[in-house]
Amino acid sequence: MATTFKLNTGAEIPAVGFGTWQDADAQENAVLEAIKAGYRHIDTARVYGTEKAVGQAIKKSGVPREELFVTTKLWNNKHHPDDVPQALQDSLNDLQLDYIDLFLIHWPVAWKRGDELFPKENDKAVVEDIDYVDTYRAMEKLLSSGKVKAIGVSNFSKAEMERLLKETSVVPAAHQLESHPWLQQPDFAEWHKSKGIHVTHYSPFGNQNEVYSKEGTIGKMIEDPVLVDIGKKYNKSGAQVALAWGITQGHSVLPKSKTPSRIQANLEGDFKLSDEDMQKIRGIDRKLRFNDSSADFGKDFFTDLDGKK
Numbered sequence: 001m002a003t004t005f006k007l008n009t010g011a012e013i014p015a016v017g018f019g020t021w022q023d024a025d026a027q028e029n030a031v032l033e034a035i036k037a038g039y040r041h042i043d044t045a046r047v048y049g050t051e052k053a054v055g056q057a058i059k060k061s062g063v064p065r066e067e068l069f070v071t072t073k074l075w076n077n078k079h080h081p082d083d084v085p086q087a088l089q090d091s092l093n094d095l096q097l098d099y100i101d102l103f104l105i106h107w108p109v110a111w112k113r114g115d116e117l118f119p120k121e122n123d124k125a126v127v128e129d130i131d132y133v134d135t136y137r138a139m140e141k142l143l144s145s146g147k148v149k150a151i152g153v154s155n156f157s158k159a160e161m162e163r164l165l166k167e168t169s170v171v172p173a174a175h176q177l178e179s180h181p182w183l184q185q186p187d188f189a190e191w192h193k194s195k196g197i198h199v200t201h202y203s204p205f206g207n208q209n210e211v212y213s214k215e216g217t218i219g220k221m222i223e224d225p226v227l228v229d230i231g232k233k234y235n236k237s238g239a240q241v242a243l244a245w246g247i248t249q250g251h252s253v254l255p256k257s258k259t260p261s262r263i264q265a266n267l268e269g270d271f272k273l274s275d276e277d278m279q280k281i282r283g284i285d286r287k288l289r290f291n292d293s294s295a296d297f298g299k300d301f302f303t304d305l306d307g308k309k
C-alpha cells in the first residue's frame with residue numbers, strides 16, 4: 001500500500017509525488033508513465049511550463065480526478081493580490097482541471113507585475129514591493145471558491161514562516177523545500193511538525209539534478225556509501241534509500257525522472273527505514289544546499305537555515 005499523510009485540512013497527500021521541473025517536452029509521456037506506474041501525486045508549477053503536459057497526461061490516463069493529488073505554484077510575477085485569482089485560473093486552464101489540491105507561493109519574492117516570467121533590467125530581476133503576507137492572504141480567499149483545496153508555501157526561511165503564522169489566519173498545509181540526506185535540517189523539520197505543517201522534499205536526490213553544478217568535485221549524493229550500504233539490507237538503491245529517509249520522517253518526496261525504469265524504481269522508494277538506519281543517515285548531513293537563487297532572484301533567501309553560505 002502506498003504511504004499517505006494527512007494534511008491539516010484533513011486531506012490525504014501521497015508520500016511520493018512526481019516532479020515535473022525540466023524536460024518539458026518529455027513531461028506528457030513521463031507523467032502518463034508515472035500515473036500508470038501508480039503515482040497519484042504530481043508536482044508542477046507555472047514557471048516550469050509543464051502544466052499543459054500534466055493536464056494532457058491526466059486526461060489520457062483516465063484516472064478519476066479525485067484519486068489524484070495535484071500541486072501547482074504561483075510564480076513571482078503574480079504576487080500582487082489582484083493578480084492571484086487569474087494566475088490560479090490560468091494554471092487550472094492549462095491543467096484542464098476544476099481545482100488543484102495544493103497551491104503554493106513558489107518563492108517569497110515578488111517581481112514586476114505582468115506576463116513576463118523573468119522580468120529583467122540590466123540583467124537583474126525587477127523586484128516589486130509586494131509583501132508575501134498580502135499574497136498569502138489573497139490565496140486564503142481562494143479556498144472558499146473550491147478551486148483550491150489547500151494552500152502553502154515553498155522556499156521560506158524560518159523567520160518568514162513565523163511571520164506568516166502570526167499575520168495570517170490559515171496555517172499553511174505544506175512547505176515544499178529542498179531536503180535530502182546532505183541537507184537534513186532536523187530542527188526546521190521538527191518546527192514544522194509542531195505547527196502541523198506538512199513538509200515536502202524537493203530535489204530528494206541532492207545533486208543529481210544536472211543544474212546543481214558542484215557534483216564534479218564532491219560526487220553524487222545517491223552514491224554516498226552510507227546510503228548504498230543501507231540499501232543492500234533492503235535490496236534497494238541509494239536513491240531509493242534517500243526517498244525512504246524522507247518518508248520515514250513523515251515527509252513527502254518529489255523525485256523527478258523522464259526515464260521509465262527510474263519512474264518505476266522511485267515509486268519503490270516508498271518504504272520505512274529502521275531507527276538505527278535513520279541514525280546512520282543522520283551522520284552524513286553535509287548541510288549542502290544546491291538550490292539557492294539569491295544571486296539571480298533579487299532577494300537573499302534561507303538566511304536563517306542550514307546550508308546558507
Ligand SMILES: NC(=O)c1ccc[n+]([C@@H]2O[C@H](COP(=O)([O-])OP(=O)(O)OC[C@H]3O[C@@H](n4cnc5c(N)ncnc54)[C@H](OP(=O)(O)O)[C@@H]3O)[C@@H](O)[C@H]2O)c1
Nearest residue numbers: 019020021202203204205208209239255256257258259262
Ligand atoms: N519548489 C521549488 O522551488 C522546487 C525546486 C526544485 C525542484 N522542485 C520540484 O521537485 C522535483 C524534484 O527535484 P529535482 O528535479 O531538482 O531533482 P531530483 O528529483 O532530486 O533529481 C532529478 C534528476 O535525477 C535523475 N534521476 C531520477 N531518478 C533517478 C534514479 N532512480 N537514479 C539516478 N538518477 C535518477 C533524473 O534523471 P532523468 O529525468 O533523466 O531520469 C534527473 O536528472 C522537481 O521536478 C520539481 O517538481 C521544486
